[in-house]
Amino acid sequence: MKLTSSKSKRLGEKAKGYRKSYKKRIWAALTVLSVGAVWNTQAASTATNSVIELSLEDLLNVKVTSVSKKEEKLNDAAAAVYVLGNEEIHKSGATTVAEALRLVPGLQVAAIDANSWAVSSRGFNSQFANKLLVMIDGRTIYSPIFSGVYWDVEQLLLDDVDRIEVIRGPGATVWGANAVNGVINILSKSARDTQGSLLYGGGGNVHLVMGGARYGGKIGEDTYYRMYGTYQLNDDFLQSNKARNNDSWDLQKFGFRVDSYTKREGHLTWQADAQGGKLSDESGSTFGFNTLGRWTQTLSERSNYEVQAFYDHIYRNDFLAEVILDTADITFQHSFGVGEKNDVIWGVGYRYTDTQIGKINNPAISILDHNVPLNLASMFIQDEYKIVPDKLFFTLGTKVEHNDFTGVEVQPSGRLTFKPAENQTVWGSVSRAVRTPSEFEGRNFFSFITAAPVPGPSGGIFLPTVFGNPNVKSEELMAYELGYRIQPNHRLSIDVATFYNDYSRIISEPTKIFIPGFPFGTLAMHPENSLTAESYGGELAVTYAATEDWKISGSYSLLILNAHGNANLDAENFELNAPTHSVVLRSSYDITKQVTVNGQLRYVDNVNGIQAYVTADLGLSYRPTPNVEISVVGQNLLDDRHPEQISQLGALTTEVPRGFYGRITWKF
Amino acid sequence: MNPPKRPGRRAVCLLVLFSVWWVAVATVGFSAETVSSEPQVKAAFLINFAKYADWPSNAFEKANSPIVLGVMGDNKVSEELQKVIAGRVINGREIVLKRANSIDEAGACHILFISNAEQQHTPTVLDQVKGHVLTVGESPEFLEKGGVINLVRKDQKIALEVNLTAADKAQIKISSKLLSVATLVKGKAN
Numbered sequence: 115m116k117l118t119s120s121k122s123k124r125l126g127e128k129a130k131g132y133r134k135s136y137k138k139r140i141w142a143a144l145t146v147l148s149v150g151a152v153w154n155t156q157a158a159s160t161a162t163n164s165v166i167e168l169s170l171e172d173l174l175n176v177k178v179t180s181v182s183k184k185e186e187k188l189n190d191a192a193a194a195v196y197v198l199g200n201e202e203i204h205k206s207g208a209t210t211v212a213e214a215l216r217l218v219p220g221l222q223v224a225a226i227d228a229n230s231w232a233v234s235s236r237g238f239n240s241q242f243a244n245k246l247l248v249m250i251d252g253r254t255i256y257s258p259i260f261s262g263v264y265w266d267v268e269q270l271l272l273d274d275v276d277r278i279e280v281i282r283g284p285g286a287t288v289w290g291a292n293a294v295n296g297v298i299n300i301l302s303k304s305a306r307d308t309q310g311s312l313l314y315g316g317g318g319n320v321h322l323v324m325g326g327a328r329y330g331g332k333i334g335e336d337t338y339y340r341m342y343g344t345y346q347l348n349d350d351f352l353q354s355n356k357a358r359n360n361d362s363w364d365l366q367k368f369g370f371r372v373d374s375y376t377k378r379e380g381h382l383t384w385q386a387d388a389q390g391g392k393l394s395d396e397s398g399s400t401f402g403f404n405t406l407g408r409w410t411q412t413l414s415e416r417s418n419y420e421v422q423a424f425y426d427h428i429y430r431n432d433f434l435a436e437v438i439l440d441t442a443d444i445t446f447q448h449s450f451g452v453g454e455k456n457d458v459i460w461g462v463g464y465r466y467t468d469t470q471i472g473k474i475n476n477p478a479i480s481i482l483d484h485n486v487p488l489n490l491a492s493m494f495i496q497d498e499y500k501i502v503p504d505k506l507f508f509t510l511g512t513k514v515e516h517n518d519f520t521g522v523e524v525q526p527s528g529r530l531t532f533k534p535a536e537n538q539t540v541w542g543s544v545s546r547a548v549r550t551p552s553e554f555e556g557r558n559f560f561s562f563i564t565a566a567p568v569p570g571p572s573g574g575i576f577l578p579t580v581f582g583n584p585n586v587k588s589e590e591l592m593a594y595e596l597g598y599r600i601q602p603n604h605r606l607s608i609d610v611a612t613f614y615n616d617y618s619r620i621i622s623e624p625t626k627i628f629i630p631g632f633p634f635g636t637l638a639m640h641p642e643n644s645l646t647a648e649s650y651g652g653e654l655a656v657t658y659a660a661t662e663d664w665k666i667s668g669s670y671s672l673l674i675l676n677a678h679g680n681a682n683l684d685a686e687n688f689e690l691n692a693p694t695h696s697v698v699l700r701s702s703y704d705i706t707k708q709v710t711v712n713g714q715l716r717y718v719d720n721v722n723g724i725q726a727y728v729t730a731d732l733g734l735s736y737r738p739t740p741n742v743e744i745s746v747v748g749q750n751l752l753d754d755r756h757p758e759q760i761s762q763l764g765a766l767t768t769e770v771p772r773g774f775y776g777r778i779t780w781k782f
Numbered sequence: 783m784n785p786p787k788r789p790g791r792r793a794v795c796l797l798v799l800f801s802v803w804w805v806a807v808a809t810v811g812f813s814a815e816t817v818s819s820e821p822q823v824k825a826a827f828l829i830n831f832a833k834y835a836d837w838p839s840n841a842f843e844k845a846n847s848p849i850v851l852g853v854m855g856d857n858k859v860s861e862e863l864q865k866v867i868a869g870r871v872i873n874g875r876e877i878v879l880k881r882a883n884s885i886d887e888a889g890a891c892h893i894l895f896i897s898n899a900e901q902q903h904t905p906t907v908l909d910q911v912k913g914h915v916l917t918v919g920e921s922p923e924f925l926e927k928g929g930v931i932n933l934v935r936k937d938q939k940i941a942l943e944v945n946l947t948a949a950d951k952a953q954i955k956i957s958s959k960l961l962s963v964a965t966l967v968k969g970k971a972n
Contacts, residue, residue: 165822166822166825166826166829166866170830170959170960170963171963173823173826173827173940174939174940174941174942
């Protein structure tokens with residue numbers, strides 16, 4: 115599943131032409147931003163106590179934040195955490211979850227074509243980015259068949275998303291295997307907070323049609339519900355020769371969520387979604403549904419328990435094969451205080467995943483076993499010890515899992531938090547995390563011809579084919595992190611996180627065996643734990659509310675990755691898939707009470723076969739009344755189109771086009 | 783071979799400018815102060831109520847006697863008020879902040895904010911406070927217990943509920959402007 119080196123060379127040469135024009139654009143954009151900073155210096159000094167000066171009508175429209183215990187904890191967390199709030203998502207003009215993730219500092223998000231994305235944190239980005247765990251409301255959407263995420267089926271109603279929490283670095287002690295380089299947790303609002311109706315509709319040249327509706331109501335005194343539906347139709351991307359890529363796709367999603375609160379601090383959630391869509395003009399369709407229930411009971415200020423169960427069914431018929439994936443999962447967790455100084459959290463879980471392969475749509479694939487069940491049992495325990503209350507904390511924990519391929523996996527972590535002052539946090543951590551092999555790598559049920567036939571050493575023609583290897587072990591990471599957070603005042607926050615990651619047993623296919631045959635022989639390749647790598651770098655994120663009306667934020671990420679091993683091409687690909695520098699700058703300005711302008715500028719350094727690029731999004735929204743919003747958004751504005759990531763499946767590279775859309779949202 | 787990976791001059795320029803921008807922004811940021819937290823918005827409402835309520839003349843000793851704004855319970859709202867109240871004049875009267883720790887002190891206020899922290903005592907306070915007191919609360923049953931204005935959280939905003947019977951009882955006229963943005967709730971007359 116790799117691109118041949120000659121192809122990436124061609125792409126690299128083609129991309130060189132972009133360089134000059136980018137340079138000019140970077141300068142222009144940065145000049146504008148610098149001027150903005152100077153102007154901001156003057157604006158900020160006049161804005162004090164402005165909430166107090168607001169009129170009655172304005173006060174009724176001010177949004178208030180009351181920092182909950184959980185959010186406070188997040189700010190003190192001994193991990194590189196970023197929370198993308200509902201308003202940030204809304205203002206970004208994102209129409210899909212993947213687009214929204216482009217805003218998160220330190221995440222690498224690249225569109226491969228119209229319906230697939232490569233999303234990763236701290237490197238190893240590819241279509242099959244396998245070191246990042248992604249969950250929606252506690253339900254994992256990480257697919258064990260290929261160790262990645264089908265981003266195209268997650269067409270959420272973004273207005274009902276409360277926040278997206280992103281942890282860069284290992285989160286395995288609590289979340290479990292495959293939370294190696296990061297965890298993305300998408301959390302929807304409680305039905306209590308989405309009462310009333312919402313309608314939106316719009317369209318443009320890239321996102322051709324978008325629409326959605328939600329209705330939220332009350333069943334009893336403390337029981338709330340909402341129902342929603344969304345639809346989005348997206349056009350083809352173009353290939354570099356301007357040919358249409360025939361990858362237009364659509365998706366419709368429906369669902370509901372019920373939240374019931376008891377008088378005694380219990381909270382029951384039940385939710386379900388179903389989705390269906392066309393994957394692209396030629397390659398098939400997808401259908402799926404899921405349902406999840408969760409009961410949370412607060413017992414005291416320091417104690418609560420939670421029981422959660424979900425079932426998820428996905429059918430996907432794409433250009434490779436017809437795959438049916440069923441997942442059932444149940445977890446229990448409990449937290450409590452021991453004495454004054456210790457807070458313990460522990461949990462157990464069990465997951466059953468059944469993968470069935472139906473018909474094969476690609477002659478490159480042959481199936482040895484059509485039904486692949488997988489059992490995963492896990493438990494974790496973690497203790498937070500207050501060495502000096504409110505100042506110094508030590509957290510020690512571990513997760514122990516058992517899975518069918520690799521047996522027992524132990525993933526411990528130790529974290530130290532020091533708060534020199536209320537508004538400052540210094541933290542450090544050491545953790546171990548593993549990435550279990552995908553079913554494709556770890557079981558011999560599947561073989562895949564990855565490239566064009568090659569001549570053998572003593573004549574004959576051989577097809578390079580990857581087979582699964584039941585003896586392959588989990589990839590392993592030891593991560594060392596150090597971070598610092600400061601909020602000099604309520605307007606400004608600065609977050610710096612640095613890391614050193616030491617990877618071993620990375621899976622690649624180093625050994626090639628020529629098996630003669632007619633008309634073609636087979637060049638057999640088996641996944642082996644053959645590579646090691648180390649990476650280091652960091653992320654800086656700054657958010658600043660310059661005035662009540664103007665908020666700006668920026669982030670810079672540095673990532674350097676060196677991989678070693680016999681399979682040189684793989685090692686090199688890993689190194690090349692890490693953009694050394696990336697920058698995101700964002701600004702949101704309320705010109706008047708009715709009009710807001712949002713802009714963002716992104717710079718992504720060279721990745722495998724793709725030259726560095728800068729692009730920008732700009733959105734204008736107008737609210738004639740508080741319940742109606744009309745917005746116009748331009749995405750990827752700085753060029754006609756640009757490539758972001760090469761396909762791992764050997765498909766032609768497609769380019770992300772400049773897009774515009776308009777949208778009307780009505781709440782009542 | 784793949785194209786060599788090098789940050790290049792472009793990236794360096796970008797970084798330098800990026801740093802300069804942030805230094806500029808951060809320098810300003812360190813000197814700035816406020817944000818709209820829930821106590822701050824509630825404090826702003828309380829000051830606004832002084833503008834939109836009319837007390838009978840016998841509620842004041844003299845024509846220029848101050849409007850007394852009392853807080854029972856919550857320190858955060860009174861901290862916010864403390865920061866901004868000094869020197870504020872509304873309808874020709876100065877507005878002063880007082881802590882109300884007893885029924886007597888509460889009765890001497892023109893506006894009395896009873897925070898959630900005092901929820902247990904709310905019925906007693908509302909029953910016993912005599913005089914022209916505009917009582918403001920933040921708990922679900924505040925108006926049913928005889929309060930005049932309730933600050934309720936709706937989604938992420940603060941909304942107003944008014945109990946006109948209780949306002950009449952206290953002989954306080956609430957301006958139509960305030961009533962037009964509030965929800966009228968029938969509650970117990972104090």
